[in-house]
Amino acid sequence: xxxxxxxxxxxxxxxxxxxxxxxxxxxxxxxxxxxxxxxxxxxxxxxxxxxxxxxxxxxxxxxxxxxxxxxxxxxxxxxxxxxxxxxxxxxxxxxxxxxxxxxxxxxxxxxxxxxxxxxxxxxxxxxxxxxxxxxxxxxxxxxxxxxxxxxxxxxxxxxxxxxxxxxxxxxxxxxxxxxxxxxxxxxxxxxxxxxxxxxxxxxxxxxxxxxxxxxxxxxxxxxxxxxxxxxxxxxxxxxxxxxxxxxxxxxxxxxxxxxxxxxxxxxxxxxxxxxxxxxxxxxxxxxxxxxxxxxxxxxxxxxxxxxxxxxxxxxxxxxxxxxxxxxxxxxxxxxxxxx
Amino acid sequence: xxxxxxxxxxxxxxxxxxxxxxxxxxxxxxxxxxxxxxxxxxxxxxxxxxxxxxxxxxxxxxxxxxxxxxxxxxxxxxxxxxxxxxxxxxxxxxxxxxxxxxxxxxxxxxxxxxxxxxxxxxxxxxxxxxxxxxxxxxxxxxxxxxxxxxxxxxxxxxxxxxxxxxxxxxxxxxxxxxxxxxxxxxxxxxxxxxxxxxxxxxxxxxxxxxxxxxxxxxxxxxxxxxxxxxxxxxxxxx
Amino acid sequence: xxxxxxxxxxxxxxxxxxxxxxxxxxxxxxxxxxxxxxxxxxxxxxxxxxxxxxxxxxxxxxxxxxxxxxxxxxxxxxxxxxxxxxxxxxxxxxxxxxxxxxxxxxxxxxxxxxxxxxxxxxxxxxxxxxxxxxxxxxxxxxxxxxxxxxxxxxxxxxxxxxxxxxxxxxxxxxxxxxxxxxxxxxxxxxxxxxxxxxxxxxxxxxxxxxxxxxxxxxxxxxxxxxxxxxxxxxxxxxxxxxxxxxxxxxxxxxxxxxxxxxxxxxxxxxxxxxxxxxxxxxxxxxxxxxxxxxxxxxxxxxxxxxxxxxxxxxxxxxxxxxxxxxxxxxxxxxxxxxxxxxxxxxxxxxxxxxxxxxxxxxxxxxxxxxx
Numbered sequence: 001x002x003x004x005x006x007x008x009x010x011x012x013x014x015x016x017x018x019x020x021x022x023x024x025x026x027x028x029x030x031x032x033x034x035x036x037x038x039x040x041x042x043x044x045x046x047x048x049x050x051x052x053x054x055x056x057x058x059x060x061x062x063x064x065x066x067x068x069x070x071x072x073x074x075x076x077x078x079x080x081x082x083x084x085x086x087x088x089x090x091x092x093x094x095x096x097x098x099x100x101x102x103x104x105x106x107x108x109x110x111x112x113x114x115x116x117x118x119x120x121x122x123x124x125x126x127x128x129x130x131x132x133x134x135x136x137x138x139x140x141x142x143x144x145x146x147x148x149x150x151x152x153x154x155x156x157x158x159x160x161x162x163x164x165x166x167x168x169x170x171x172x173x174x175x176x177x178x179x180x181x182x183x184x185x186x187x188x189x190x191x192x193x194x195x196x197x198x199x200x201x202x203x204x205x206x207x208x209x210x211x212x213x214x215x216x217x218x219x220x221x222x223x224x225x226x227x228x229x230x231x232x233x234x235x236x237x238x239x240x241x242x243x244x245x246x247x248x249x250x251x252x253x254x255x256x257x258x259x260x261x262x263x264x265x266x267x268x269x270x271x272x273x274x275x276x277x278x279x280x281x282x283x284x285x286x287x288x289x290x291x292x293x294x295x296x297x298x299x300x301x302x303x304x305x306x307x308x309x310x311x312x313x314x315x316x317x318x319x320x321x322x323x324x325x326x327x328x329x330x331x332x333x334x335x336x337x338x339x
Numbered sequence: 340x341x342x343x344x345x346x347x348x349x350x351x352x353x354x355x356x357x358x359x360x361x362x363x364x365x366x367x368x369x370x371x372x373x374x375x376x377x378x379x380x381x382x383x384x385x386x387x388x389x390x391x392x393x394x395x396x397x398x399x400x401x402x403x404x405x406x407x408x409x410x411x412x413x414x415x416x417x418x419x420x421x422x423x424x425x426x427x428x429x430x431x432x433x434x435x436x437x438x439x440x441x442x443x444x445x446x447x448x449x450x451x452x453x454x455x456x457x458x459x460x461x462x463x464x465x466x467x468x469x470x471x472x473x474x475x476x477x478x479x480x481x482x483x484x485x486x487x488x489x490x491x492x493x494x495x496x497x498x499x500x501x502x503x504x505x506x507x508x509x510x511x512x513x514x515x516x517x518x519x520x521x522x523x524x525x526x527x528x529x530x531x532x533x534x535x536x537x538x539x540x541x542x543x544x545x546x547x548x549x550x551x552x553x554x555x556x557x558x559x560x561x562x563x564x565x566x567x568x569x570x571x572x573x574x575x576x577x
Numbered sequence: 578x579x580x581x582x583x584x585x586x587x588x589x590x591x592x593x594x595x596x597x598x599x600x601x602x603x604x605x606x607x608x609x610x611x612x613x614x615x616x617x618x619x620x621x622x623x624x625x626x627x628x629x630x631x632x633x634x635x636x637x638x639x640x641x642x643x644x645x646x647x648x649x650x651x652x653x654x655x656x657x658x659x660x661x662x663x664x665x666x667x668x669x670x671x672x673x674x675x676x677x678x679x680x681x682x683x684x685x686x687x688x689x690x691x692x693x694x695x696x697x698x699x700x701x702x703x704x705x706x707x708x709x710x711x712x713x714x715x716x717x718x719x720x721x722x723x724x725x726x727x728x729x730x731x732x733x734x735x736x737x738x739x740x741x742x743x744x745x746x747x748x749x750x751x752x753x754x755x756x757x758x759x760x761x762x763x764x765x766x767x768x769x770x771x772x773x774x775x776x777x778x779x780x781x782x783x784x785x786x787x788x789x790x791x792x793x794x795x796x797x798x799x800x801x802x803x804x805x806x807x808x809x810x811x812x813x814x815x816x817x818x819x820x821x822x823x824x825x826x827x828x829x830x831x832x833x834x835x836x837x838x839x840x841x842x843x844x845x846x847x848x849x850x851x852x853x854x855x856x857x858x859x860x861x862x863x864x865x866x867x868x869x870x871x872x873x874x875x876x877x878x879x880x881x882x883x884x885x886x887x888x889x890x891x892x893x894x895x896x897x898x899x900x901x902x903x904x905x906x907x908x909x910x911x912x913x914x915x916x917x918x919x920x921x922x923x924x925x926x927x928x929x930x931x932x933x934x935x936x937x938x939x940x941x942x943x944x945x946x947x948x
Contacts, residue, residue, distance in 0.1 A: 264889070265889040265892075266889055266892050266893075269889065269892045269893065270892075270893065273668060273853060273893065276667075276668050276853075276854070277667050277668065302893065306892070309880060310880075314876070314878045314879075314880045314881055315878075316878075319878060319879070319880075319896050319898075322896065323895060323896050323897075326893045326894065326895050326896075327659075327895060329893060330667075330670055330893065330895070331662075331664065331667075332659045332662060332663065332670065332895065333658055333659060333662050335655060336608070336651055336654060336655045336658065338611070338651055338903055419929055420922065420923055420925050420926050420929055421922065421926065421929075421948055446947075447946070447947035448947075450946070450947035450948075451946035451947050454919075454946065454947070455637075455640075455641045458641050458642075458917075458918050458919070459640075459641065459643075461918065462643050475918055475921065476921055476922075477947065477948075
């Protein structure tokens with residue numbers, strides 16, 4: 001055995017067998033002549049295997065795809081979304097990953113082809129035909145609405161919905177129910193109070209940089225309901241913002257959404273300072289409220305600087321403006337700048 | 340892991356390794372990595388001092404190093420003007436639990452104390468000769484203090500005939516530096532609780548720089564002991 | 578080559594440029610002296626800043642340098658220029674110094690105090706408001722105010738401040754014009770008569786610590802009145818003014834109730850002093866990040882630090898920024914440090930220090946320390 005292993009080479013066993021048989025045959029022949037009856041033991045049992053003949057049924061039709069005419073109406077063959085079926089598609093398709101150098105498997109019994117969505121029902125002629133069919137329900141686009149501005153002006157409310165097109169057995173996608181309403185705040189007719197209240201009601205749905213109010217609804221199962229809801233929200237917010245409740249009179253300075261110089265103590269400071277400078281008596285609160293700042297030299301500049309400081313947040317620039325305004329107001333020399 | 344290392348070693352051309360080994364380490368300020376780093380050992384230590392780099396350029400050795408991978412320098416290894424390897428060493432000795440920031444601030448505060456004291460002394464000194472004697476730079480003070488604290492000999496315990504003898508012997512440069520810094524820190528940690536470390540350390544450094552104080556005495560004690568045990572010296576080789 | 582020449586030139590410049598000015602009177606300082614150091618007389622320094630006024634780290638520095646020097650900087654000059662051009666019949670002008678941590682607000686204040694002292698202003702200087710409201714040593718003397726309901730007194734702090742006030746205005750208080758307008762009765766036996774000198778009031782406050790807070794209150798009232806009547810000019814300087822407006826102090830009453838700054842009697846006194854309902858005076862306050870806890874240190878700008886309340890209290894004020902060192906100031910400062918042996922070593926050091934300290938004066942000083 002060890003000898004065998006040492007000299008082993010692939011294929012050598014086969015050769016050895018042949019030699020062995022060759023030798024044994026020779027012995028056979030010699031023995032045949034002497035006594036015919038002796039059967040040789042065929043150790044290796046190399047029987048020639050009979051090739052089975054595959055029986056083919058004769059009554060099977062050729063594949064349907066092979067019988068299709070080239071000028072057939074494809075829309076009739078594949079009318080709606082459906083997963084891939086090899087016999088209905090007369091195309092020599094191949095799909096799948098194989099080692100390099102081999103061809104991808106064909107279309108029959110090919111899961112790769114079946115699992116991807118296809119758009120075989122949406123060929124250009126079919127779409128064209130369907131468009132033709134629904135054309136009779138459409139009205140022509142109004143001629144005057146020929147540019148974006150005109151559209152925006154006449155139809156300020158913009159509704160955004162999405163339709164989904166895919167090859168699943170159902171044509172409904174849950175995402176298509178979502179409805180978004182967009183409107184520019186400046187298109188709504190609101191006064192100062194109403195605008196403030198509207199913004200507080202709307203909250204973060206208002207984008208300051210684009211001036212757009214965006215209301216999105218996805219709570220109802222159907223698009224129609226969501227659309228109704230969105231419209232309802234806009235209407236409700238709009239009319240609610242025009243209402244003035246009793247408790248709104250309690251709004252204090254801290255609740256203000258912006259800094260109003262005329263209502264803040266800064267104005268009182270300024271006015272009382274001015275009265276002291278001009279050697280007049282002190283004013284009551286009411287008188288201070290109605291006092292016109294334009295009477296004070298450099299008063300309006302100062303007002304602007306203070307309002308900027310509060311409204312545009314404190315920064316080096318606003319502070320500098322404030323500094324300059326105060327110096328002008330107080331009659332001090334201008335700020336020294338390093339050479 | 341070992342296999343990989345062997346494999347990597349085979350990858351490097353022999354020529355590169357020999358050149359780098361022969362010419363590099365003695366020439367430049369190198370980084371000592373105490374622990375195993377994640378870098379393979381054919382990575383060279385970084386050269387981060389501008390003087391060293393200038394030297395390399397002068398000797399035209401820069402091009403040889405261009406293709407060799409280099410370890411990154413540590414955060415404390417900078418080309419700053421006030422980088423000092425000895426100061427870095429002392430900071431590392433002061434450091435506990437890897438809190439280098441604290442260690443550095445302590446050492447720097449000690450330097451500040453030294454500086455204030457020395458400047459005051461300088462202003463108090465009346466003659467220019469006295470003024471010239473005063474070391475104003477705290478780093479100079481540190482260098483001199485460490486120099487003064489370095490022992491020249493050490494005692495090694497050697498067992499002969501069941502008795503352990505303290506045998507005097509020579510000391511390596513590295514060990515004597517280690518002992519000097521260690522003694523300085525031992526001395527400054529041996530203090531009242533109310534005294535802060537930077538203050539005490541500053542005093543110790545100033546004392547040691549003047550060749551007085553606990554640490555210098557400790558060094559001299561060691562030397563005296565070595566002198567006394569001179570008779571055992573032959574045990575070192577017998 | 579060109580850059581090297583430039584660098585050499587700048588180094589020469591840095592070595593030769595003078596960093597000291599012989600002009601010792603702040604009133605004479607002008608733009609030409611910007612960035613230069615001037616020395617304050619030792620006795621004067623003791624008088625003005627003996628009880629606080631200079632930052633602790635700076636005091637240490639003066640001890641090491643054996644002199645007290647201040648750099649002439651633009652913000653101080655700016656305020657002096659404004660004071661020179663102020664019409665003193667108008668209500669007082671308030672100046673707010675602001676700037677990053679360590680940029681030299683307190684030292685600018687010190688410079689201005691020196692100026693005020695020279696111009697014979699009556700100085701009302703609070704060295705550091707947080708010392709009263711935010712620093713709580715183990716034994717902080719606190720008492721409920723006997724005269725005003727719901728207020729808290731800090732008698733020891735008040736007495737210490739009165740002493741500070743007295744030393745700062747030693748010479749001025751001897752002026753017989755400074756008299757009290759009405760009689761104050763402290764208790765059955767103690768009272769200060771009408772027409773008594775102001776000094777008597779101050780000394781009473783120092784001697785009878787119990788009444789120190791009320792004395793300060795009276796003092797503030799009298800000072801305002803005297804200034805209005807042109808008996809004296811007053812210079813009010815309050816460092817760390819924004820502490821008055823931080824919603825809480827670290828003080829606690831014996832019943833463990835936290836105290837708001839409005840409930841401290843000292844606060845009310847000094848807030849009335851910073852209003853602009855009196856004339857013939859100057860008010861300089863600082864808004865400092867260090868005066869409030871860390872949760873309110875996001876910005877160093879005055880409106881943020883003073884809150885809306887403080888802003889409206891001071892409005893209209895002149896904001897004055899104390900910035901980092903300019904190129905020239907940095908160079909003179911570096912050469913001053915070199916002169917004082919504080920900075921040593923090669924001159925490349927300065928470039929490095931300029932980058933690492935970002936020209937922040939305090940950082941620069943700190944970074945120089947271990948070199």
